[in-house]
Amino acid sequence: MNGKTILVTGGAGYIGSHTALALIKNGYDVVIFDNLECGHIETVDTLKNLSSYRGRIIDFIKGDLKNPEEVSSVFIRYKIDTVVHFAAYISVEESVKNPQKYYENNIVGSMNLFSEMIKHDVNKIVFSSTAAVYGEPKSSEALQENHEKYPINPYGWSKFMVEQILSDYSKINKIKSAVLRYFNVAGANSEAIIGEWHNPETHLIPNILRATNGKTFQLFGNDFDTKDGTCVRDYVNVEDLADAHLLALDYLESGGISDCFNIGTNEGNTVKEIFDICERVLEQKINVKICERREGDPAFLVACNNKAQKILGWTPKRSIEDSILSAYKWQAKLAEKK
Ligand SMILES: NC(=O)c1ccc[n+]([C@@H]2O[C@H](COP(=O)([O-])OP(=O)(O)OC[C@H]3O[C@@H](n4cnc5c(N)ncnc54)[C@H](O)[C@@H]3O)[C@@H](O)[C@H]2O)c1
Numbered sequence: 001m002n003g004k005t006i007l008v009t010g011g012a013g014y015i016g017s018h019t020a021l022a023l024i025k026n027g028y029d030v031v032i033f034d035n036l037e038c039g040h041i042e043t044v045d046t047l048k049n050l051s052s053y054r055g056r057i058i059d060f061i062k063g064d065l066k067n068p069e070e071v072s073s074v075f076i077r078y079k080i081d082t083v084v085h086f087a088a089y090i091s092v093e094e095s096v097k098n099p100q101k102y103y104e105n106n107i108v109g110s111m112n113l114f115s116e117m118i119k120h121d122v123n124k125i126v127f128s129s130t131a132a133v134y135g136e137p138k139s140s141e142a143l144q145e146n147h148e149k150y151p152i153n154p155y156g157w158s159k160f161m162v163e164q165i166l167s168d169y170s171k172i173n174k175i176k177s178a179v180l181r182y183f184n185v186a187g188a189n190s191e192a193i194i195g196e197w198h199n200p201e202t203h204l205i206p207n208i209l210r211a212t213n214g215k216t217f218q219l220f221g222n223d224f225d226t227k228d229g230t231c232v233r234d235y236v237n238v239e240d241l242a243d244a245h246l247l248a249l250d251y252l253e254s255g256g257i258s259d260c261f262n263i264g265t266n267e268g269n270t271v272k273e274i275f276d277i278c279e280r281v282l283e284q285k286i287n288v289k290i291c292e293r294r295e296g297d298p299a300f301l302v303a304c305n306n307k308a309q310k311i312l313g314w315t316p317k318r319s320i321e322d323s324i325l326s327a328y329k330w331q332a333k334l335a336e337k338k
Helices: 014-025 041-048 068-077 092-097 099-119 154-171 204-213 238-253 271-282 306-312 320-337
Strands: 005-009 029-034 057-062 082-085 124-130 176-182 184-186 216-220 235-237 259-263 287-291
Touching: 005 014, 014 029, 014 041, 014 082, 014 238, 029 041, 029 068, 041 057, 057 068, 068 099, 082 099, 082 238, 092 099, 092 154, 099 124, 099 154, 124 154, 124 238, 154 176, 176 238, 184 204, 184 238, 184 320, 204 216, 204 271, 204 320, 216 271, 235 238, 235 320, 238 259, 238 306, 259 306, 271 320
Parallel strands: 005 029, 005 082, 029 057, 082 124, 124 176, 176 259, 184 235, 216 287
Antiparallel strands: none
């Protein structure tokens, strides 16, 4: 037992639940706080029932970050060591249609959380940020953390503003933060215990996999300036990503200063390549329809992860095939549940 209690906001969701699992495997006790608007109680129950690890889920609190009293109650009830903050709305498209919803949830919710942390002397946080903070890349080189930040949608701005708030709080020694900018997250727990469960699902791999039962996968744009005309993205495995959070906790614990880290693989795959790998891994033909480009989709988005490698000691271990296979196994299990 390492005796530390971690508050995981958004722990009923995709990445939060995989990180909660990695935490309990590594001896942390975890309190999950989630309003279940996009997360699932079944996921929390699955995690709670895992009893062979050194740590455990000590509580699930159904609460909303927009409600300061609900947030406060967590810090009154538990002595929290560090917060890992996932809870947010995540749809770029929805954020363009309804920016207020995104600013209110992602920024006001985060500020409520930070206020309660400060009130209760909890001064370390790992924050889920995104490649969307960079906006349109200036070149087709892998992006470094010091690339210009100019988001092109309210979702990206909401995340970038929270990064800025954390940076300002850090300067006056209120909260120390490790900001992880994830690129495209993929895959599921390798034993299909938990996995990606979004509704609606906007991510590429689950949408290709869903088209395996005779439906048609829609591929948006084949006229980009890339090797096969389709967009290049950097797919990071969700279990590798969960490990990055453990290393970020160690980093903060051992005196690391507030900093931001790209979490990606240094490599990109085109949408067409991902589609082909899905067909190969599943040994199945999948129907595809080429559609118009979506507005605001950059051609190329790949992380340079050298900083995370050097400072956090993080390296991605799982391949894109691993991610696709685990996602497929999880999807089959999810289909049985329905
Ligand atoms: N999925 C990706 O590819 C990706 C990429 C980059 C960054 N991120 C970031 O990672 C984080 C997690 O993403 P995810 O894919 O796991 O999303 P998700 O929707 O699966 O999980 C988010 C969880 O937060 C909860 N939540 C949202 N608002 C809340 C509130 N006000 N109070 C309490 N709970 C609330 C939801 O119910 C959900 O369970 C997000 O912050 C997102 O911006 C995700």
